[in-house]
Amino acid sequence: MRIAVYFVLFCTGYAAGESCLSLPECTNTLCKNGFEMHCVDAICTCLSPSTGFSCTTKYECFGNPLHVSCNKDGTNWHCVDSRCRCY
Structure with a gap:
């Protein structure tokens, strides 16, 4: 049972922090x-x-005025690829 718990925690951490150098690497x-x-x-x-x-x-x-809805649930405005995005 302990192994199953560790496996779930590992998979959750892996999915939450998938690294990339380019977009096609984001598969999980x-x-x-x-x-x-x-x-x-x-x-x-x-x-x-x-x-x-x-x-x-x-x-x-x-x-x-169009950006008011971003500031909720811990999200905020960022400038990504020279465009305003909310995350």
Whole structure:
């Protein structure tokens, strides 16, 4: 039984921290509906679709009325690939 518990914990940790150098390497991470897979800082990450607003820093993503819904459940605005994204 103890081995089964360790195995589940190992698999959970592995799935939560899948590393990548490019998007095709993200084979074990699944995103919920409405989110897209990206390789961010060498970690497979589920991001909201791009808002279409360009940015160079995350601070440029704050203050837009369309962005109010991001700040919930521990998510926040980030500038990824020069686009505002919520994760």
